[in-house]
Amino acid sequence: MPRGWFLCLDGVDGAGKSTQCRLLAEWLRGQGRDVVPCHDPGGTELGKQLREILLHHRGVMALTTEALLFMASRAQLVAEVICPALDAGKIVLADRFLLANVVYQGHAGGLDPAALWQVGAFGIDGVEPDLTLILDLPPEVSLARRKPSADRLESRGDAYFANVRAGFLAEAARRPDRLRVIDATPAVDIVQERIRQEVMKSIQAQG
Numbered sequence: 001m002p003r004g005w006f007l008c009l010d011g012v013d014g015a016g017k018s019t020q021c022r023l024l025a026e027w028l029r030g031q032g033r034d035v036v037p038c039h040d041p042g043g044t045e046l047g048k049q050l051r052e053i054l055l056h057h058r059g060v061m062a063l064t065t066e067a068l069l070f071m072a073s074r075a076q077l078v079a080e081v082i083c084p085a086l087d088a089g090k091i092v093l094a095d096r097f098l099l100a101n102v103v104y105q106g107h108a109g110g111l112d113p114a115a116l117w118q119v120g121a122f123g124i125d126g127v128e129p130d131l132t133l134i135l136d137l138p139p140e141v142s143l144a145r146r147k148p149s150a151d152r153l154e155s156r157g158d159a160y161f162a163n164v165r166a167g168f169l170a171e172a173a174r175r176p177d178r179l180r181v182i183d184a185t186p187a188v189d190i191v192q193e194r195i196r197q198e199v200m201k202s203i204q205a206q207g
Contacts, residue, residue, distance in 0.1 A: 004086040008094040011135030014145030015184040036085040039095035041073035067105040075123040107167025135184040
């Protein structure tokens, strides 16, 4: 059986990733594709516990600890969900992956992005998305769309999230073969149509 295909949606907070992931999964299934959606962090029983710590821990957490907890959750997700799905020839659709670690704790947080890529590669055992679509928003639009009840990460200041956006764009410029930027400012259906176009081009290119 041929290997499946691994797709990820990522990007700034407020860009509508969860909605777009749901709509894309529904559309792909309508095309006769077998889709396994997952989200990072989380997606497994262990991942859910780590996600709760990451988003709602009330005490002090070192940034390195934060980065490694994300990676631990992802390693479990790869072993338990992603690899079996790809081995079965399915499409995996992830809501965030290693790129988010590199951007949030690296470009925006101050850790070395290159080191995060290196450590993260060990955690995913060479399994990376065939295509990552980065949903992009200007900082003022992202701020307006963010949930009023922010979790531990979402409550960081405006300067932090400006650096998050810059980090995503910098990584996209560095790896245009695997990372594509989608303007997330239009209406949901317009953004979804653009996502579908990129997905179909990538799938067809891989035969």
